Amino acid sequence: MSQTHFRTCNLCEAMCGVKMTVDSGKVTRIEGDRHDPFSRGHICPKAPALADLHDDPDRLRKPLRKSGDGWTEVEWDEALDEAARRLLAVQTQHGRHAVGAYIGNPTVHNLPALVAGPELLRGLRTKHRFSATSVDQLPHMVVAHAMFGHQLFMPVPDIDRCDYMVMLGANPLVSNGSIMTAPDFRKRFRAITERGETVVIDPRRTETAKDASRHLFIRPGTDAYFLFALVREVLHQGADLGRLESVIDGAEKLGPLAEPFTAERAERATGIAASEVEAIAGKLLHHKRAVIYGRMGVCTQRFGGLNAWLLVVINALTRHLDEPGGAMFARPAIPALDLTGPGHFGRWRSSVRDLPEFGGELPVSALAEEIEAGAIRAMVTVSGNPVLSTPNGAAVDRALSKLDFMVSVDPYLNETTRNADLILPPCSPLERPHYDLVFHALAIRNTAKYSPPLFETDAPHDGQILSGLLRRLLQGRHGRLDPRTLKARAMEAMPVERLVDLGLRFGPYGKGALGVKPAKLGNKQLGPKGPLSLDVLKDHPHGVDLGPLQPAFPDHAPRPRIDLAPVVFVQDVERLDHADRASDNGATSNGQMTLIGRRQLRNNNSWMHNAPSLMRGRERCTLLMHPDDAERLGIKSGAQAEVTSRIGNVTAQVAVSDEMMPGVVSLPHGFGHHRKGTRLGVAEANSGVSVNDLTDPAAVDELTGNAVLNGVPVEVAPA
Ligand SMILES: Nc1nc2c(c(=O)[nH]1)N[C@H]1C(S)=C(S)[C@@H](COP(=O)(O)OP(=O)(O)OC[C@H]3O[C@@H](n4cnc5c(=O)[nH]c(N)nc54)[C@H](O)[C@@H]3O)O[C@H]1N2
Ligand SMILES: Nc1nc2c(c(=O)[nH]1)N[C@H]1C(S)=C(S)[C@@H](COP(=O)(O)OP(=O)(O)OC[C@H]3O[C@@H](n4cnc5c(=O)[nH]c(N)nc54)[C@H](O)[C@@H]3O)O[C@H]1N2
Ligand code: SF4
Ligand SMILES: [Mo]
Numbered sequence: 001m002s003q004t005h006f007r008t009c010n011l012c013e014a015m016c017g018v019k020m021t022v023d024s025g026k027v028t029r030i031e032g033d034r035h036d037p038f039s040r041g042h043i044c045p046k047a048p049a050l051a052d053l054h055d056d057p058d059r060l061r062k063p064l065r066k067s068g069d070g071w072t073e074v075e076w077d078e079a080l081d082e083a084a085r086r087l088l089a090v091q092t093q094h095g096r097h098a099v100g101a102y103i104g105n106p107t108v109h110n111l112p113a114l115v116a117g118p119e120l121l122r123g124l125r126t127k128h129r130f131s132a133t134s135v136d137q138l139p140h141m142v143v144a145h146a147m148f149g150h151q152l153f154m155p156v157p158d159i160d161r162c163d164y165m166v167m168l169g170a171n172p173l174v175s176n177g178s179i180m181t182a183p184d185f186r187k188r189f190r191a192i193t194e195r196g197e198t199v200v201i202d203p204r205r206t207e208t209a210k211d212a213s214r215h216l217f218i219r220p221g222t223d224a225y226f227l228f229a230l231v232r233e234v235l236h237q238g239a240d241l242g243r244l245e246s247v248i249d250g251a252e253k254l255g256p257l258a259e260p261f262t263a264e265r266a267e268r269a270t271g272i273a274a275s276e277v278e279a280i281a282g283k284l285l286h287h288k289r290a291v292i293y294g295r296m297g298v299c300t301q302r303f304g305g306l307n308a309w310l311l312v313v314i315n316a317l318t319r320h321l322d323e324p325g326g327a328m329f330a331r332p333a334i335p336a337l338d339l340t341g342p343g344h345f346g347r348w349r350s351s352v353r354d355l356p357e358f359g360g361e362l363p364v365s366a367l368a369e370e371i372e373a374g375a376i377r378a379m380v381t382v383s384g385n386p387v388l389s390t391p392n393g394a395a396v397d398r399a400l401s402k403l404d405f406m407v408s409v410d411p412y413l414n415e416t417t418r419n420a421d422l423i424l425p426p427c428s429p430l431e432r433p434h435y436d437l438v439f440h441a442l443a444i445r446n447t448a449k450y451s452p453p454l455f456e457t458d459a460p461h462d463g464q465i466l467s468g469l470l471r472r473l474l475q476g477r478h479g480r481l482d483p484r485t486l487k488a489r490a491m492e493a494m495p496v497e498r499l500v501d502l503g504l505r506f507g508p509y510g511k512g513a514l515g516v517k518p519a520k521l522g523n524k525q526l527g528p529k530g531p532l533s534l535d536v537l538k539d540h541p542h543g544v545d546l547g548p549l550q551p552a553f554p555d556h557a558p559r560p561r562i563d564l565a566p567v568v569f570v571q572d573v574e575r576l577d578h579a580d581r582a583s584d585n586g587a588t589s590n591g592q593m594t595l596i597g598r599r600q601l602r603n604n605n606s607w608m609h610n611a612p613s614l615m616r617g618r619e620r621c622t623l624l625m626h627p628d629d630a631e632r633l634g635i636k637s638g639a640q641a642e643v644t645s646r647i648g649n650v651t652a653q654v655a656v657s658d659e660m661m662p663g664v665v666s667l668p669h670g671f672g673h674h675r676k677g678t679r680l681g682v683a684e685a686n687s688g689v690s691v692n693d694l695t696d697p698a699a700v701d702e703l704t705g706n707a708v709l710n711g712v713p714v715e716v717a718p719a
Contacts, residue, residue: 169297
């Protein structure tokens with residue numbers, strides 16, 4: 001007898017609704033849920049891999065303890081007791097900051113981990129916290145904090161209502177969108193191209209660029225010159241703050257700051273003709289509904305902070321901030337801003353290189369050097385693979401291997417967790433409840449959906465592991481009956497569904513747990529079943545639609561005023577002003593090129609290469625190169641090339657393609673599964689090389705500390 005189960009795919013930001021057919025305890029079919037009001041039947045090739053993941057024989061089912069050269073399975077209580085005891089021992093001997101933590105990307109897609117993770121981090125009381133944020137969206141968070149007063153209050157492009165979209169450094173046709181939760185981006189983007197115009201600015205003519213009205217090549221790492229020239233041009237043509245004029249401070253500072261950054265100067269730095277700047281500024285001003293948007297490619301480069309700031313500035317100066325069709329703010333059913341504090345910046349700094357914390361985290365580019373310097377002697381990693389995903393992964397690997405103790409919460413024995421003394425594997429995503437606490441806050445439409453666990457299990461989910469560890473730490477530190485221990489014990493016992501219910505009831509579409517808070521429904525489309533609670537969502541297994549984005553200012557923003565020129569960004573402008581004068585852009589040798597990264601539809605960062613359904617087909621870890629460069633270097637498509645950076649070298653198969661800007665090469669990240677001692681049968685057979693064996697931890701955006709993953713100087717030669 002087959003059953004049907006509806007849930008949200010938790011693999012990327014897009015939150016696609018999936019329909020699963022289950023036969024005798026096994027998922028036999030995964031397809032798009034046509035009745036999901038947000039994704040309307042769309043899925044990508046990764047959704048079926050949810051079944052691969054669940055059935056993967058390499059996925060760990062029991063905790064592992066390192067013993068000699070091998071691993072032995074241990075019971076859960078024993079493993080958690082040991083982890084707590086050894087972490088406390090390190091803190092007792094070397095101080096509380098001697099324990100570090102790294103939190104990886106899948107945590108954000110994991111309801112129980114999102115609830116328990118922050119508590120554990122607080123309980124560790126260490127300033128050595130790291131996460132994937134500083135190889136990703138850190139600049140956007142610094143901007144949100146400085147301009148709007150909360151690190152998670154990030155504008156998203158209202159793509160369903162916009163007629164003119166300019167996009168830099170993002171490839172949502174492949175990534176399915178980031179800080180822009182938009183299932184079936186392709187369809188939504190094509191609709192903009194049809195009703196208006198879309199422009200993609202990228203050193204590679206990407207899948208998204210091919211679907212756009214226009215594509216412009218840009219020299220990697222130079223976007224800030226282009227964006228500043230746009231600001232200047234908009235000001236010259238006649239900026240308009242629109243409805244927000246009365247709440248915006250600092251606009252008058254922009255003119256003098258932008259003045260030196262002419263379109264001609266931008267042309268020299270970026271390769272984009274000065275006339276384009278003028279035209280794009282004119283169109284942004286002219287269109288009633290328009291937006292400029294940028295992501296990974298503009299964040300993970302040397303001016304990531306300035307780029308993220310200038311994007312908001314341009315939207316504001318062209319009256320598209322907080323306006324339909326422009327850059328808007330979601331109003332999620334469970335208020336996401338409550339997940340963290342508003343943020344802080346530079347309260348402490350890393351000990352070796354003096355890099356600033358943001359929101360309690362240090363840049364991960366500093367991780368290896370802090371371990372090598374003895375500042376960190378034990379690590380906790382949770383759903384992270386920094387050996388493949390952070391700069392100079394090989395150095396991270398070496399540093400992790402020298403720790404006194406390491407515990408990893410992870411379902412795989414992989415490149416990072418092989419360095420652990422204990423691996424604590426959570427149950428599969430199909431065995432835990434799901435609600436997207438974060439991505440509803442970054443969505444292009446307000447919706448809500450709850451997915452109950454599909455399968456029952458005795459294995460703990462991430463939340464139970466993390467809160468079990470926290471309780472043991474507190475018990476070891478303060479005793480069994482201390483109020484802090486008792487609180488942690490209560491947290492551990494609290495079903496996470498209960499927290500979802502409370503969040504919904506107290507949220508903007510709920511009516512309060514006791515019915516005391518007046519219901520303020522954002523949208524009538526909710527129908528007669530509102531106000532929201534967990535029961536209402538359970539009655540709507542495809543999810544509920546809460547309508548298009550609504551203006552947030554002044555009543556629904558974390559603070560009523562916007563600072564358009566925060567001092568941290570203003571101070572960084574001088575660095576930009578110097579950079580193009582200091583460097584000569586000419587190549588000094590024949591093989592000197594600039595390296596950028598890319599994503600592929602069948603990858604998910606570093607960790608889904610063990611799914612057989614995703615790994616079929618030809619080699620994907622290829623070095624893309626323009627035909628002129630290939631000819632000059634005497635390299636043919638399919639041949640091997642050696643790529644060397646200041647950090648290391650890798651050899652990859654070349655794919656010659658005129659979609660690359662001349663002088664720029666591209667390698668995907670997340671590969672490099674050749675390291676010894678992992679247990680990833682399928683991935684090891686398709687190992688590829690790691691681009692992060694080339695990226696340089698010394699290269700960070702000096703303002704935010706974000707890693708420079710794009711625009712890496714390399715030397716390419718036939719292998
Ligand atoms: N299939 C798949 N989807 C994913 C992921 C995945 O691994 N695979 N990862 C997920 C995650 S964690 C994230 S954060 C998102 C990221 O989502 P996106 O930001 O949309 O994805 P990227 O493909 O990294 O896009 C970066 C683009 O920047 C370009 N670029 C590089 N350097 C520069 C530059 O200097 N200037 C400009 N203008 N462009 C530049 C690159 O060519 C690339 O096209 O994707 C998510 N979705
Ligand atoms: N050069 C270069 N480097 C990059 C990027 C790039 O574009 N270029 N992109 C960066 C970006 S945007 C990101 S977000 C980072 C990602 O960096 P990370 O978050 O460090 O790495 P992932 O590859 O996402 O690995 C996720 C880990 O979580 C485990 N995992 C998966 N599901 C679960 C779960 O449910 N629970 C637990 N406990 N563990 C789980 C996996 O086994 C794996 O070990 O990589 C960054 N690195
Ligand atoms: S785009 Fe693919 S991976 Fe992302 S949520 Fe949808 S089905 Fe899942
Ligand atoms: Mo990411």
